Amino acid sequence: MPELPEVEVLRRSLIPRLLGRRIVEVEVSNPALREKVDGARLAAAAAGRRIVGLGRRAKYLLVDLEGDHSLVVHLGMSGRLTVVAGGAPREKHEHVAFHLDDGARLRFRDPRRFGLVLALPTAGLLADRRFAGLGPEPLAGGLTGETLSRAAGRRRGAVKSFLLDGRVVAGVGNIYACEALHRAGIHPRRSVARIAARRWTRLADAVRATLEAAIAQGGTTLNDFTDGAGASGYFQVSLAVYDRAGEPCPRCGKPVRRIVQTGRSTFYCGGCQR
DNA sequence: CGGGCGGCCTGGAGGC
DNA sequence: TGCCTCCAGGCCGCCC
Numbered sequence: 173m174p175e176l177p178e179v180e181v182l183r184r185s186l187i188p189r190l191l192g193r194r195i196v197e198v199e200v201s202n203p204a205l206r207e208k209v210d211g212a213r214l215a216a217a218a219a220g221r222r223i224v225g226l227g228r229r230a231k232y233l234l235v236d237l238e239g240d241h242s243l244v245v246h247l248g249m250s251g252r253l254t255v256v257a258g259g260a261p262r263e264k265h266e267h268v269a270f271h272l273d274d275g276a277r278l279r280f281r282d283p284r285r286f287g288l289v290l291a292l293p294t295a296g297l298l299a300d301r302r303f304a305g306l307g308p309e310p311l312a313g314g315l316t317g318e319t320l321s322r323a324a325g326r327r328r329g330a331v332k333s334f335l336l337d338g339r340v341v342a343g344v345g346n347i348y349a350c351e352a353l354h355r356a357g358i359h360p361r362r363s364v365a366r367i368a369a370r371r372w373t374r375l376a377d378a379v380r381a382t383l384e385a386a387i388a389q390g391g392t393t394l395n396d397f398t399d400g401a402g403a404s405g406y407f408q409v410s411l412a413v414y415d416r417a418g419e420p421c422p423r424c425g426k427p428v429r430r431i432v433q434t435g436r437s438t439f440y441c442g443g444c445q446r
Numbered sequence: 447c448g449g450g451c452g453g454c455c456t457g458g459a460g461g462c
Numbered sequence: 463t464g465c466c467t468c469c470a471g472g473c474c475g476c477c478c
Contacts, residue, residue, distance in 0.1 A: 175472090206454080206473075231472075249471055250456075265456085284455045286472060302473095329449065337449095338473085346471065394470090434450060436471065451477085461467085 174247040176343025177386035178397045183228050185399035189255045190223045194273035202267040206288050217241035217291035230306050230342035242294045248286025254279050254402050307341045317373030324364040332360035333434050347414045350439045352379040354413045359445045360438045413439040
């Protein structure tokens with residue numbers, strides 16, 4: 173379940189393996205991802221081009237190519253992007269492969285096919301409809317209590333759902349929304365209309381701290397995530413509440429509870445989240 | 447326009 | 463052992 177930290181860990185792990193490499197061939201085995209993969213367009217954008225940068229916006233990995241195009245990769249739920257030896261056999265669910273000039277292969281594997289691989293013009297990339305409505309990058313200085321408070325505006329919904337809204341803040345998914353609320357001591361069902369300035373600041377700080385801690389530990393590997401070399405993260409051992417229903421809260425010892433909000437699981441501590 | 451919800455998709459887990 | 467159901471959830475589109 174790759175969220176911002178996992179994509180950031182992936183990005184950093186790919187830099188030494190991809191930067192300066194030339195893509196020699198693009199192979200699409202199954203175009204049926206979230207958006208149909210346009211193999212001809214991918215090849216036109218990437219074949220013969222060097223990789224000159226690796227960026228990230230929200231949960232999207234941005235591969236900057238020489239020329240005027242970038243590759244945009246989203247891991248969805250179960251996507252993995254890894255660099256493997258050129259002779260490695262094609263894996264099940266390996267839908268897209270980029271063959272590199274050093275003989276290696278950049279493999280995109282995604283059993284659930286919620287992911288995305290496409291090429292877009294680099295100029296104005298972030299103005300693309302997929303990025304245009306996104307909220308601030310939480311680790312780029314754009315996330316403050318005031319940002320959150322202003323985004324809340326006249327909204328009245330639960331703060332957990334609010335944090336999951338990419339227009340509010342980019343890159344926060346279910347795991348880190350739960351963890352950040354726990355860190356901030358805020359109940360996931362609390363209405364955003366009933367959060368004071370001081371608590372917005374605490375929440376913004378908690379979101380940043382949670383994401384940074386997860387990146388420092390290589391991300392969270394519950395089922396699928398690995399970095400570009402195939403290595404798992406280990407933040408899952410640091411999760412305070414996520415997927416820990418019934419276990420004691422690491423802060424106050426009361427049992428962690430599971431509820432469902434807008435169709436997805438929320439984990440929190442009824443003792444220290446108010 | 448905010449917000450809720452279904453659909454997409456497969457593998458793994460759990461029940462019987 | 464095998465079959466069934468459910469669940470994981472990012473994102474989009476539809477609806478009220």
